[in-house]
Amino acid sequence: MRIGIIGAGIGGLATALSLEAAGFRDITVHERTEEIRGLGVGLNLLPHAIRELTELGLRERVEALGVAPETLVYMNRFGQHIWSEPRGLGAGYRWPQLSVHRGRLQLALRDAVVERLGDVIRLGHRLVGAQSEADGSETVRFAAAADDGEVEARYDLVIGADGIHSALRALRYPQEGAPPWSGLTLWRGVADAPVLVDGRTMIMAGDGEQKFVAYPLGAPVDGRQRLNFIAERRGVGPFESLRDRRRGVGPFESLRDRADWNRSVDPAPIAALFSDWVFDGLDVPAIIANADEILEYPMVDRDALPQWTFGRTTLVGDAAHAMYPNGSNGGSQAILDARTLAFHLGAAMAADGRAAAADGGLTAIDTALAGYEQARRPAMTALLAGTRATGPERVMLLAAERAPQGFARIDDVIPRAEREEIANAYKRAAGFDPSILNERASLTVGAPA
Template identity: 35%
Template sequence: MTGLRVAVVGAGIGGLTAAIAMRANGIDATVYEQAHELKALGAGVAIATNGSRILSRLGVGDAVAAIAGPVTHYQFRTWQATPIAGEPSTLGFDDPARTWCLHRGEFQKALADALPAGALQLGRSCVGASEDSDGVHVEFADGTTVDADLLVGADGIHSRLQGKVTRAAEPVSEGIMAYRGLIPAERLHGIADMNASSMWLGPAQSFLAYPVSAGRFLNIVAFVPTNLSVAESWTAPGDVAELAAAYRDWDPKVSAIIGEMDSTFRWGIYDREPLNHWSTDRITLLGDSAHAVTPHLGQGANQAIEDAMTLAVALREADAGDLGPRLRRYEDLRMERTGLVRRQARAAGRIYRSTELGPRAQAEQLRAILDSVAIDTYDAERVAEQAGLAACGQPASAVTSNR
């Protein structure tokens, strides 16, 4: 270990990956999570090539791949079932062979299991932090405190630590909410392709389905317009009858899938205007705490994973005295990338729900967006190294395990 002590607040995908990546780079990192247990929340998450590449290098790839849905191809159709880019589709988010469609709770557990005993502390709700030239002092609701050299805020879109770094920015609604749910595979009776990530595009709304949990469940995300303030939560209850009514005239397969749902949850869709900076000399932000993004490119978790690896590279061989410049290099590199992803995710959502574009135009514009984000080819670790973030030019292979 380098001797650098890092406290990570938040045991979401970004926070756990950050701790794994920093420990792989010789940094003593501990995650502090307010929940008393990591609950298996019923929500899907797609880890694309830009994320799976990093997780594989960190030695958790096999464990995560084992719980992924068996996606082999993509389907993009209009709301009346017309393919927008042929079938099998010539359009896709990334290489399906290197994409993991996951149950979020199972994924979170796989990451938590990759940390050594004591590196994840549950029931530790951060209520305050202060820094000086000697380090950062972190306070928790249970009265305990921790002293560290660096504090990483990975506590989500409603981050408490964001205000310690810059003026807190409120989440911005897209005017969309999503119904989410899981359906056991045995109930579908061939209704859904359990080897596909399938999306239906329609006027003002869209519908997404893909397998998770090694194919045991189909994950549903149905995006519909709303003028209500809907919580950014995976656990706000919804109404299956309302969901069914919203898709009554769509492809009969969509209605049939909804017909097999017993329950659903409502999820508000928000992002945030870019922050002017993410870091002080002792505190930095990561993932949704720094750059919340709408889910239309499936990049929220992947951008947090990219952040985690970039930060780990920036901290290689660091000492407590030179953290400020390293953190600013980290945020400078990530701001451009995450800003692009935010803009393009919003644009993709508008294309999915367009009332004006025909199928060919939708396919062409989506292809241009996906090309711009370079999901297949973007390598956050290599980009960070080439940008000079790694101290002393030390190659990743000398530090990062399980290549």
């Protein structure tokens, strides 16, 4: 079977590795950029994603990239404790949670793809067209930078893993337009800072109007460590970028019709927004001011789709269900998509690789795509709605609504049972409730039930 994957980000590379593990070898990955540079900042891989990477034989190399956080703490904007919970192995999972640099993870997955599949990544290929053929195959066209023209390829299956601005999704939903902006602006960065608590703690502080998130990306060295952070503010427009300053272009003019800002900005005005956020052991403005670089993003997502699969094409990751970062779950869900798709495809081909499936006259590929979408799309539709309601971070919103000037006892504001249920409900929705995850069947084709 000839399989084409559009996009060499986390989702696309995880899809290639999952398909290879399921027995497929004729795989090509098309990436629009001319170089995989391993850019970005930090991300969290939750235990359900680490389970899948473990079963792909990648756990050790991913663990070497980052830190396994042991505690997650929520605070209000005054630094008062709202809720904390253990994470990873300490929470009863069989797999850890890992905080890693996105770029380093991407490069590690790229290297694994090359090791297992060879030279299958085509750079400088931007998808411009897709057409279903009479035999059920798909012809895809790319604007190719190296050839200064277009190239065509024909596949039995095409998988769109090309992110929130997916070209394949746009071909299927041409009227969708740009992702809707929530009104929040995010500034992401990595900084060398004093050790955060015990060196293995994630902190989320704030409310629905302003928030700061920080977690370690490396082990402490001489009382300091690398921290990933996200600063967030509602109702603040984009700041002047360093690039726009050089070009003499104003910030709003330069952003006209741009959906992803993703541009380097001066840290000083962002640090000023958090000037009084200095808590015990957490100096927010100092962390921001000390960042290597700050990248500015709008907080955007995509509306849920009624259908991911058209013919022999389907979507995974942000191309299918881009969501807000509430819950730190986007990258993990892309890996779950990849493994679920490969599982259904491998199982269907093993059951009937040549003839039509039993009911409805569908081929094995069509059966697999239907099974994949049934398994993932309703769950991701519900999860997307949950992230728009702020997911597990709802405890911070409730604390701000019920005690806007702070509190003496959090139990008088949000009873413990209510806080526990908010945390547990999100785990159930996202598929990483410990008891369910530890006991569910493997997504490795042919593994024992």
